[in-house]
Amino acid sequence: MYKNFAVRKISESTNVQFRAEFFNILNRANFAPPLPFFGAHQALIFDGSGAPSGAGGLQSLVTQPRDIQFALKFIW
Secondary structure, eight states: OEEEEEOTTTOTTOEEEEEEEEESTTOOOOBOOOOSOOSSSSOOSBOTTSOBOOTTOOOOBSSOSOEEEEEEEEEO
16 A cells, blocks of 8 residues: 655655555464474474373464554655
8 A cells, every 4th residue: 555745845746655565454364384294204293201292383474463564655
């Protein structure tokens, strides 16, 4: 989204453009695929003590969280 402003004090063809850019505006989390296994070479859901091993867990996001940037551009 942008808006142009005319700056006639400098010259007739001078403009200033203000920009606002939004990335992932709805802040939707896009997770990486789940891990098929956690640890060595086996798909253990529980470790030896009976605690969850982390297999099938979501470890990271594919996209960044909401990001907004503003810019000011001089056009002459």
